């Protein structure tokens with residue numbers, strides 16, 4: 006009986022934060038690195054089903070970098086990254102479409118449904134075109150200031166917000182792959198961190214959470230104890246130029262900075278492998294991982 010009473014206490018305790026977050030939109034970016042860990046992914050999706058069940062409005066935007074690189078290796082293509090973005094030629098684009106917009110997107114939605122939630126895969130693969138991300142080709146500036154060609158790499162310039170809002174309000178989790186289409190129908194590979202940023206801005210999300218395979222931004226990328234709990238824009242830029250923030254962490258932090266300027270209130274980079282990291286993030290005040298903030302940080 007005591008155990009049952011304690012469980013009831015926990016439910017009552019949860020009531021406050023469930024009320025606080027009811028109807029609030031959280032964009033959750035699932036990184037390819039954490040999706041490699043089946044157990045971690047399962048726990049994360051169960052947390053997402055829980056959020057949806059208690060009336061929060063989770064939206065999933067996902068990458069799949071590790072799975073794309075694996076499929077490229079199987080096809081005998083060597084991946085090439087420029088400032089954290091994958092050079093995407095015709096053959097690579099076909100793989101990205103199959104793996105990201107096809108397999109991973111459908112699989113996440115199926116798993117959410119299998120855990121008792123409701124989800125809608127929003128991709129342009131197959132007959133039902135549910136794509137919500139529209140955009141254009143991008144180039145980056147190289148170290149010499151000259152533009153670097155990335156092939157079929159794009160950025161999102163428009164999000165079909167109505168479709169996403171309608172799904173959220175119908176209690177379904179929108180599941181969005183990081184690809185976009187331009188007006189002429191050309192498809193582009195989009196870094197998933199920047200895709201999540203575009204969605205969070207478009208829907209006016211309360212929170213944007215990046216789930217990765219590291220505990221956040223670190224002073225030394227190989228040392229978990231060097232976690233930086235709070236990072237402001239100025240310090241983040243310094244860490245990028247000094248090389249402390251490198252590879253896949255660059256687009257993630259850049260996306261955080263751009264999102265802050267657009268009014269999303271809370272942005273966190275957390276370790277998706279930590280059990281219930283998403284729920285911990287929602288209902289603990291201090292949170293876990295690195296919080297990116299707009300004003301100068303008291304402690305970095």
Ligand SMILES: Nc1ncnc2c1ncn2[C@@H]1O[C@H](COP(=O)(O)OP(=O)(O)O)[C@@H](O)[C@H]1O
Pocket residue numbers: 035036037038039068070216217218219221222223224225226249250251252253254
């Ligand atoms: N300063 C840093 N702190 C933490 N991770 C870093 C840092 N610099 C580079 N990284 C790398 O960034 C990776 C996360 O980016 P990425 O692999 O693109 O993840 P995801 O697939 O989750 O988006 C980490 O696994 C780590 O190797």
Ligand SMILES: CC(=O)N[C@@H](CCC(=O)OP(=O)(O)O)C(=O)O
Pocket residue numbers: 035036037038067068069070071073089090091101158159183194195196197198253
């Ligand atoms: C242009 C570009 O780099 N696109 C990414 C899209 C997937 C992604 O971002 O996946 P993660 O979240 O796992 O890193 C790529 O091809 O890897």
